Amino acid sequence: MDEFWVFGYGSLMWNxxxxxxxxxxxxxxxxxxxxxxxxxxxxxxxERPGLVLGLDRGGSCRGMAFRVEAEKFGGVVDYLRERELVxxxxxxxxxxxxxxxxxxxxxxxxxxxxAHHQYAGGLDVMEAAMVVHAAVGRSGPNDAYVFNTxxxxxxxxxxxxxxxxxxxxxxxxxTPT
Numbered sequence: 001m002d003e004f005w006v007f008g009y010g011s012l013m014w015n016x017x018x019x020x021x022x023x024x025x026x027x028x029x030x031x032x033x034x035x036x037x038x039x040x041x042x043x044x045x046x047e048r049p050g051l052v053l054g055l056d057r058g059g060s061c062r063g064m065a066f067r068v069e070a071e072k073f074g075g076v077v078d079y080l081r082e083r084e085l086v087x088x089x090x091x092x093x094x095x096x097x098x099x100x101x102x103x104x105x106x107x108x109x110x111x112x113x114x115a116h117h118q119y120a121g122g123l124d125v126m127e128a129a130m131v132v133h134a135a136v137g138r139s140g141p142n143d144a145y146v147f148n149t150x151x152x153x154x155x156x157x158x159x160x161x162x163x164x165x166x167x168x169x170x171x172x173x174x175t176p177t
Contacts, residue, residue, distance in 0.1 A: 004073040005107035006080065007097050009033045009063035010053035011145075014152045017083065018076045020066035025156060026097040031111060032059035033160055035128050035146070037089050038118040042139035049120075050135030050142035051128055053149065054090065054112030056121050062158045065097050065107050077108065084110045089118040125162065129169035143170045 007028055008016060016023075035051040044050030055061060068076050084090050090110035097107045112119055123131070135142035150167045153160055 002070050003105065004068045004070060004076075005097065005105050006066045006068060006076065007063055007095070007107035007109040008066065009055055009061050009109070010149060013064040013156065016066055018066075018068065018079050019072055020068050022067040024065050024099050025062060025158070026065035026099050026105075026107070027060055027062050028055070028095060028097045028107075028109065029060045030095075031055040031057060031061050033061045033063070033163070034112075034121065035123070035132070035163065035166060036112055036119060036121040038120045039135070039137055039142070040118070041086060041137055043137040043142040043145050044131075044135035045137060048135055049118075049131070050137055050145070051120060051123075051131050052142075052145065054119075055109065056112055057114070063097075064156070065099060065105065080108070080110070087116075087118060089113055089116045125165045125169055128166045129173065132166060133170045133173045143167075143174070146170060 034056040036056045037052045037054040038049035039052045040046045091113050093111050094106050094108050096104045098104050132142045132146050146167050
């Protein structure tokens with residue numbers, strides 16, 4: 001294989017941290033973007049976990065696919081493992097994604113491990129908003145992460161109604177009554 005792709009659905013979309021030769025909006029079927037991972041480091045603590053994005057089962061997810069030169073792929077994989085597998089809540093998978101020209105390519109991506117103790121699937125909008133509103137981690141407030149994600153998704157033409165609803169509720173919680 002001389003074509004290697006990486007699929008990003010959250011901060012990787014605008015902050016990949018690796019060199020690539022092409023980037024295209026892509027769709028992954030069978031998984032959806034969700035605030036389903038308890039963050040104990042970057043957006044929360046073990047005492048007060050935040051929530052970060054993961055790919056959870058069901059639906060589909062529009063994200064960004066990055067084509068990486070073959071000779072750089074090993075270094076990119078090493079970088080991504082260091083970035084994404086800190087607490088091993090994600091599982092590394094190679095899955096088919098569909099590009100805008102309807103071509104299907106295999107892409108490396110990270111899906112959440114539903115058996116991991118940091119998995120937080122099934123939260124409703126209000127539950128997620130309450131967690132996001134209260135959590136702060138090494139990389140800053142959890143709400144900044146959610147607001148930034150929603151803004152960047154909109155910039156590239158991706159709408160995520162559930163995530164936007166969480167962001168709206170958090171903004172409402174920040175507004176004095």
